[in-house]
Amino acid sequence: MKESRAVSHAVSGEGMVSTASPAATEASVEMLRKGGNAVDAAVAAAFCIGVSEPQASGIGGQSMALVHLEDEEKTFALDGSSRAPYVLSPHKNPSKAIKLGLKSSTVPSTPAALGYLHENYGSLSLAEVLEPSIRAAEEGVEVTPLIHSKIVKEAEQLRKDPLVLKRYFTKGKPLQAGSLLKQPELAATFRTMAAEGWRDFYTGSIGDKILQDMQERGGLITEVDLQQIPMPVEREVLESSYRGMDIMTYPPPGAGRVLVQILNTLEGFEPEELDPDTPAGAVILALAFRFALNYRQRMPVSPDHYLQSVSQMMVDKGYASEITKRIRDIHKLALQDTFAAPPVSGETTHLSVTDKDGNTVGITQSVELVFGSKRMAKGLGFFYNNYMSAFEYKDKTHPYFLLPGGVPWSSVAPVLLKKRGKIQYLLGSPGSARISTTLAQVIVRLVDQGESLEEAIAAPRFHASDQGELMIEKDRFPKQVYEALQLASFKLQRKDAYSFYTGCVQGVQLPVRFWEKYQGVADPRRDGTAAGPEQAH
Numbered sequence: 398m399k400e401s402r403a404v405s406h407a408v409s410g411e412g413m414v415s416t417a418s419p420a421a422t423e424a425s426v427e428m429l430r431k432g433g434n435a436v437d438a439a440v441a442a443a444f445c446i447g448v449s450e451p452q453a454s455g456i457g458g459q460s461m462a463l464v465h466l467e468d469e470e471k472t473f474a475l476d477g478s479s480r481a482p483y484v485l486s487p488h489k490n491p492s493k494a495i496k497l498g499l500k501s502s503t504v505p506s507t508p509a510a511l512g513y514l515h516e517n518y519g520s521l522s523l524a525e526v527l528e529p530s531i532r533a534a535e536e537g538v539e540v541t542p543l544i545h546s547k548i549v550k551e552a553e554q555l556r557k558d559p560l561v562l563k564r565y566f567t568k569g570k571p572l573q574a575g576s577l578l579k580q581p582e583l584a585a586t587f588r589t590m591a592a593e594g595w596r597d598f599y600t601g602s603i604g605d606k607i608l609q610d611m612q613e614r615g616g617l618i619t620e621v622d623l624q625q626i627p628m629p630v631e632r633e634v635l636e637s638s639y640r641g642m643d644i645m646t647y648p649p650p651g652a653g654r655v656l657v658q659i660l661n662t663l664e665g666f667e668p669e670e671l672d673p674d675t676p677a678g679a680v681i682l683a684l685a686f687r688f689a690l691n692y693r694q695r696m697p698v699s700p701d702h703y704l705q706s707v708s709q710m711m712v713d714k715g716y717a718s719e720i721t722k723r724i725r726d727i728h729k730l731a732l733q734d735t736f737a738a739p740p741v742s743g744e745t746t747h748l749s750v751t752d753k754d755g756n757t758v759g760i761t762q763s764v765e766l767v768f769g770s771k772r773m774a775k776g777l778g779f780f781y782n783n784y785m786s787a788f789e790y791k792d793k794t795h796p797y798f799l800l801p802g803g804v805p806w807s808s809v810a811p812v813l814l815k816k817r818g819k820i821q822y823l824l825g826s827p828g829s830a831r832i833s834t835t836l837a838q839v840i841v842r843l844v845d846q847g848e849s850l851e852e853a854i855a856a857p858r859f860h861a862s863d864q865g866e867l868m869i870e871k872d873r874f875p876k877q878v879y880e881a882l883q884l885a886s887f888k889l890q891r892k893d894a895y896s897f898y899t900g901c902v903q904g905v906q907l908p909v910r911f912w913e914k915y916q917g918v919a920d921p922r923r924d925g926t927a928a929g930p931e932q933a934h
Contacts, residue, residue, distance in 0.1 A: 402895050402921035404855045409929025413915035414438060415903035416748040417453070417827075417925040420538050421446035424529030425750055428521060429930045436464070436518040437526055439750040439758035440511045444530040446746055447507070448583060449538040450924070451768070451780060452547040453746040453827065456586070456598065457502070458764035458782040460510040463634070463647060463811040465820060466518065467755035472813065474647050477510025477629040477762075478804035479503035479784050482617040485801045487793070494786040497554060499616030501770045501783035503805065505598075506627040507762060512595030513629050514758075524591040531591070534584035534778070537577030541924045543897070545574040547767050554771035561773050561780075583778030599623040603777060610775040617785075625802075634813075639664055640844050643815035650797075651809040655833040658689040660840065668845035673838055673856070674874060676881030682841070683861040683887060686834045745827030747811065749903045751820075751915060753930075757907070759811035759825040761832075808832050814840070820907050822850070826900040826920075831860045831868075835900030850906045854918045858899040861887060870896050895922045903927075 407413065412435070414425040425442035433441075439462070447455030454460075462475040481503050495501040515526060540548075548555065548571040555561045556569075564580060565572055572578055589597055597603050604623045611618045637644045637657040644660065646653030662685040663671055672678040745763035763782070764770075770783040787805035789795035797806040810832050811825035822843065826835045835858060842853035857873030859882075867887035869879070873894055883889055892898050901923045906916040917927030 402855070404851050404921050405919040405926040406851045407917045407927040407929055408914050409917075409931055410753070410914045411930040412438070412750075412752040413905045413917040413927065413929040414442065414748070414750050415905055415917040415919045415925065415927040416442050416446055417746050417901055417903060417919070417923045418446050418449040419924065419926045420449035420529070420533050421748065422919075422926045422928050424533070425748070426928050426930055427529055428526065429752060431521060431525065433521040433525075433752075434519065434754070435750045435752040435756035435758045436514055437521045438752065439748060439760055440515045440519060441526045441529055442748045442750065443507070443511050443760045443762060444527060444587070445533055446748065446762075447779065448530050448533045448580060450544070450746055451578075452544060453764070453767075454507070454762040455764055455769075455779045456507050457505045457769060457774060457779040458762055459503075459506045459784065459805075460760055460762035461647065461651060461807065461809045461811075462510065462514060462761075463645070463759040463813065463823075463825070464514070464518070465645075465755075465757045465813060472634050472645055474632045474634050474651070475510060475514055475629045476632050476650065477506050478627070478650055478807065479506040479782060480622065480625075480627045481785065481788065481799060481801060481803040481805075482619065483621050483625075483801040484617050484619055485799065487798070487800055490790050490799050492790065494788070494790055496766065496783055496786045497771055499611060499614050499618075499770060499772055499781060501785045502616060502618065502772075502781035503784040504618055504622045504627050505782060506629070508590070508595045508598040509627050510629040516595075523595065527587050527591045531584050531587045534580040534587065537579040540572045540574055540576050540578050542574040543924055544578075545571060548572060551768050551771060555768060558772045560775060560778070561771075564778075580778050582776055586777045586779065596626065599626045606776055607774060610777075613775075614772075616781075637661065639814075639840065640668070641816075642821070642844060644812060645815070646812040647810050650804055650807045652807065652830075652833055653810045653812065655689045656810045656812060656836055659685050659833060659837040662688065663837070663841060671841050671845045673841065674878065676875075676877045679859070679874070679878045680881050680885045682838065683859065683867055683882060683885065686837070686861040687863055687865065689833070745809075745829070745832075747825035747827050747901070747903050749811075749823045749825055749905045749917070751823060751905050751907055753915075755820065755907060757813065757820055757823045757905070759813075759823050761809040761811055761825050761827065763827070765805075810836060812836055812840075814843075816909055819909050821909050822904060822906055824902055824904045826902045828898070828900040830862065831898070831900050834860045835902060839902055839904070850904050850916055850918045854902045854904055854920050857894075858896075860899060866890060868892050868896075868898060870894050870899060897922055901925065
């Protein structure tokens, strides 16, 4: 019997929020009720989700945002990349990626990214925005079965940190699902930021504690790193179109170009050919995914070394039509990598927010792998990231070669879809290389198959890698789809019916006509919820 899961779907006339955690969703809605704008609401959710979904993000990680400000008619990508410590020397790079412990942490950039975004575009005070996070950390958040399973899986490493052992275990055993996770140290850190400002994380008492911790436990982050606050950069969005809808997504160092290239390729087919629930449609999508991901691996691009014209070339529809022809002719592919991507399999989270005025903010943030470095900042209560694992360590010509102050490779691709000049959808997902393929499937179902946002997000999914492996949710597609993909030379790996691996889309739909309302959907693959002020289901 096929598994079926309830989907969190909400409708409101006053804005909408979709996150992977009920506490973060409520924090965001609370800001909208207070009269805050989408930036206030998104930043509140982003801080809070680090409390309630700590395995995926937190103030020890990095945050990327896609922002649209309706009154200013301004849309931009906020690049909140973390930075490699300056103490590094390229001649002394280790032979293997650093994945564990304080040495694996880059300079956390989430406080700077969220702080900058709120300071420049928010309307409430930082203390108001941080209030739900302080409350959640102090009073405790419920340990979900998902969080429990992640603690169990990483228990061996997590136990090595005294503060993690104290907060995430009881009598040496992982906190059970249903129990409360209380984080008083994190609450105190947020209180300091609320009183002193977010810069305290780098240049104040919080920063001093981070430096002391790094010195005592052999980390690489120094005073030079924190004093040079990793301020985010506002970048131009990557623009394209799909079947008459305007697409706005994330430029390098993110992976919006992979999403655009997939959509450009699929546009060469008729909508009825692209039904993912049919054998032909599934094979076409899988081949398009493989081509686009392979192209990105072979041609990685640094955000600091590319021109807009080059960017447009990367998502050129003429190039896509060539791929379309190849897909029509070829069933067996033998593509060679020139550049291999750093080993990213990151644990990420995404949230989508819109307010009643049409401002929209999508934030994708992470600590890289599950629980990041598996080490917590002493006395401060947050996990250090392990983004040192997301660099190239050997090839000096690679744009993400590990250098002092360098930024890690990223796969984020939040996307806005506009219809007749108005934003209709804001979508985003975690999942590293799976982000673009996940979002492409949702967009195809929305635009080509006419499905609702709820249907498109809950629908079965698969992911085809650049190497020809295909991860697919079991028992959710017709039998013929699995057979066709195998005939097309994909190596199938069956995942759970609602697999954590195949992304977690948080989507909001904005009204295009005056009688419509805001809608939100949270992906059933995690613990998320959608809600809006004065919502009606």
